[in-house]
Amino acid sequence: MTARLAISIGDVTGVGPEVTLKALAAxxxxxxxxxxxxxxxxxxRQLNDQLGLRLPLAEYDRKNDxxxxxxxxxxxxxxxxxxxxxxxxVARAAMAWLTDGxxxxxxxxxxxxxxxxxxxxxxxxxxxxxxGQTEYLSELAxxxxxxMMLLGQDDRGRWLRVxxxxxxxxxxxxxxxxxxEKIDLAIxxxxxxxxxxxxxxxxxxxxxxxxxxxxxxxxxxxxxxLIAPVVNAARAKGIDAAGPFAADSLFYYAYHGNFEAVVAMxxxxxxxxxxxxAFENGVNWxxxxxxxxxxxxxGTAYDIAGKNQANPSSMIAAIRLAKQLVKQRR
Numbered sequence: 565m566t567a568r569l570a571i572s573i574g575d576v577t578g579v580g581p582e583v584t585l586k587a588l589a590a591x592x593x594x595x596x597x598x599x600x601x602x603x604x605x606x607x608x609r610q611l612n613d614q615l616g617l618r619l620p621l622a623e624y625d626r627k628n629d630x631x632x633x634x635x636x637x638x639x640x641x642x643x644x645x646x647x648x649x650x651x652x653x654v655a656r657a658a659m660a661w662l663t664d665g666x667x668x669x670x671x672x673x674x675x676x677x678x679x680x681x682x683x684x685x686x687x688x689x690x691x692x693x694x695x696g697q698t699e700y701l702s703e704l705a706x707x708x709x710x711x712m713m714l715l716g717q718d719d720r721g722r723w724l725r726v727x728x729x730x731x732x733x734x735x736x737x738x739x740x741x742x743x744x745e746k747i748d749l750a751i752x753x754x755x756x757x758x759x760x761x762x763x764x765x766x767x768x769x770x771x772x773x774x775x776x777x778x779x780x781x782x783x784x785x786x787x788x789x790l791i792a793p794v795v796n797a798a799r800a801k802g803i804d805a806a807g808p809f810a811a812d813s814l815f816y817y818a819y820h821g822n823f824e825a826v827v828a829m830x831x832x833x834x835x836x837x838x839x840x841x842a843f844e845n846g847v848n849w850x851x852x853x854x855x856x857x858x859x860x861x862x863g864t865a866y867d868i869a870g871k872n873q874a875n876p877s878s879m880i881a882a883i884r885l886a887k888q889l890v891k892q893r894r
Contacts, residue, residue, distance in 0.1 A: 566598050567890050569883065570665040570674035573603030575658045577649040578864025579874035580680030581611050586876035588633065589617040591883050597890075598632055600624060600674060602661045605635045606642045615872060638664040649866040650686030658682045659692060659700075666704045669855035675893075676856035676886040677701075680879070681864045696732045698850050701857055710852035711753045713825075714835060714861055716842020716881065724818060724841050725825040726834035727754040727851065738830045739773065739786060747794045747827065753851035754825040755803045760892055769814045769823035770795050770807030771833060777810045791829075845881045856889045858882040 571588075574580030584601065585608070592599055601608060605623060612619050624636035639660050647654055662682065668674040679697055687694040694700060702710040715725040727750045733741050751768055758766035771777075772791060774784030781788050791808040798805040807814070811828065815837040818826045828834030838846055839861070846861035860878035868874055 566596065567887075567894070568598045568600060568674045569676050569678055569886055569890075570600045570602060570668050571678045571883075572658070572661040572665040572680060573601060573608065574661075574680030574682050575650065575654055575686065575864045576604055576607055576643060577647050577651070577654050578681055578683065578866055578869050579862075580682075580864065581608060582615070582869070582872070582874045583860065583876040583879040584680050585612055585615060585617055585619060586874070587879035587883055589619055590876065591880050592633070595887065597887060598629075598634070600634045600636060600668070602636050602638070602665050604639075604643050604657070605637045608635055636664075637661075649869070650683045650689070650864070652686070652690035655683065655686040655690040656692070659687060659694075662697065662700070663704065666701050666855075666857075669857075670705065674855075675890045676858070678879075678882050678886050679857065679859040681860065681862060683864045683866075697859065698731060698848075701850060701853060705853050705855075707852065707854070709749060709753075710850055711750045713754065713757055713849045713851050714838045714846055715849060715885075716838060716846035716861070718841050722819055722821070722841070724815070724838050725754070725757065726838050727751075727757070727825060727827050728831060728834050729827060729829050731831055733830065735830065735832075742773065742786065742790065742829060744790060744794050747791060747829075748798065749852075750827045751794070751798045751803060751805050754827055755805070757849070757851055758824045760889060762892065763824050765824055766804055767823045768798075768803065768805040768825050768827060769809060769818055770805060770827045771811040771814055771829050772808035773829045775810070777808050844875055844877045846878055847882045847885050849885060856886050856893070858886045858889075 622631040624634040665677045713727045717723045729750045755766045773786045778784040778787040848859045850857040
């Protein structure tokens, strides 16, 4: 049976449609996968022509589903032309497309979901409750056992893989919301991710929360009272975890190959070093879902949307990772 990747094209006033088509032109022409693009059919056809990509885009037909590149819009009709960036109609359409892609994966009509960028602020302004795509997809799948991993490599092939114990939490609330079960989940899922990637080892380095990992309790006690016991318990279960370490040192050692993955305590602690290393080709991978979900590690970039300036490297990496994981699972 042919493997299928569903791709929700995200906010159409951003760069999502552009990087999706460019990535498929670069990556999807010479493999065995089928691709289902979920979004505005007419817009994608027009953009395909404008970019000169000549992808053979066909409208999705469930009864005669033989096309390599199919288009499907679960919403009635196309969006109006000349939409303002992040308008409510755009945000609602992006959420409908995201939902359709996830539901297809849950029904096993697609093997993986790749999600183009949406704009959180626009979605909230449209009247929909929303924290992030990771949290939304976890709720659709009926699980809270998920974690966000960001991964990417530099131009010399050196990787960083970072799982987050907390995600979209204001910095002033991180310590209060950081719990043992969240740290444990991130460690376990990071170790499983290394196995899913086919890595020979799964050494997990765990960050402290405070500067210098708390200075032995002089600059915070979370390392002693919370993080270290979780790391020790993980080691007792056979996971090769170590820490908590000062984050500034840990990322250096992970970057130079001493750890396959890092568990960071909060969003920017993990994403700043990751984006420093792999800004253009970083990938967001939701660990723990019952289906593969990846996305490019960038936003809607309204300032360059529609100008044929968007770099598709991160979307290419997201599609490649999704295909790799599908092959591993099969």
